Amino acid sequence: MKRIFNWLVRFSIIILFVMLATSYVHIVETKSYSDNVNKTVNLSTMALKVDEFRANDIYSVKDTYTGDLTGYVYNCPLCNGTLGCMRSYDIRDGKTTYPDMTYGNVRIVASSTNLPCGTIVRFNSSRVSEKPVYAIVLDRGVRGNALDLLSSDLDYALTLGRSVITYDVLREGWGE
DSSP: OHHHHHHHHHHHHHHHHHHHHHHHHHHHHHOOOOOOSOTTOOHHHHHHHHHHHHHTOTTSOSEEEEEEEEEEOTTSTTOOSSOSSOTTSOOTTOOOEEEETTTEEEEEEEOOTTSOTTOEEEEEETTTEEEEEEEEEEEOOOOTTOEEEEOSSHHHHHHHOOEEEEEEEEESTTOO
8 A cells, every 4th residue: 555655646746847847848948039229119109109200200191282383573563672572582683492401403483371381282283394393481461361472573473374283291380
């Protein structure tokens, strides 16, 4: 009887040892190791970063408007050769563009106060260019959603006439 008891105790110890070893191995096997440098970035954080990147894209559309496009020159009857948003930028020498630090050399447009000074817009008009036109709001003098494109001479402004366009706002105001 003592022999059977010893055998049962040994067998129980072996079974217990095997069970403990198996559960430990299971714990070790469930651990995951990653050589990824971004160990702390999960999918939610990654999605927020993608949205942040898109928001910082200078060509992403912030808003879209439809309005009239017309042309004007610096010496029109109600003009004085300066811009409503930037009096120090003299356009009497025929300048029709502005060197924006973010968008480069862009055309100058007048708008209503619906668009803040420094707003960048993009529109297509076959009367102006085959490519999209990028312009900055530096002047006032129109109503509603209309845009008035600064032209170098009266003939060019008259050939623009009046057309209805849809334009995208890429930056509202001067930005950061």
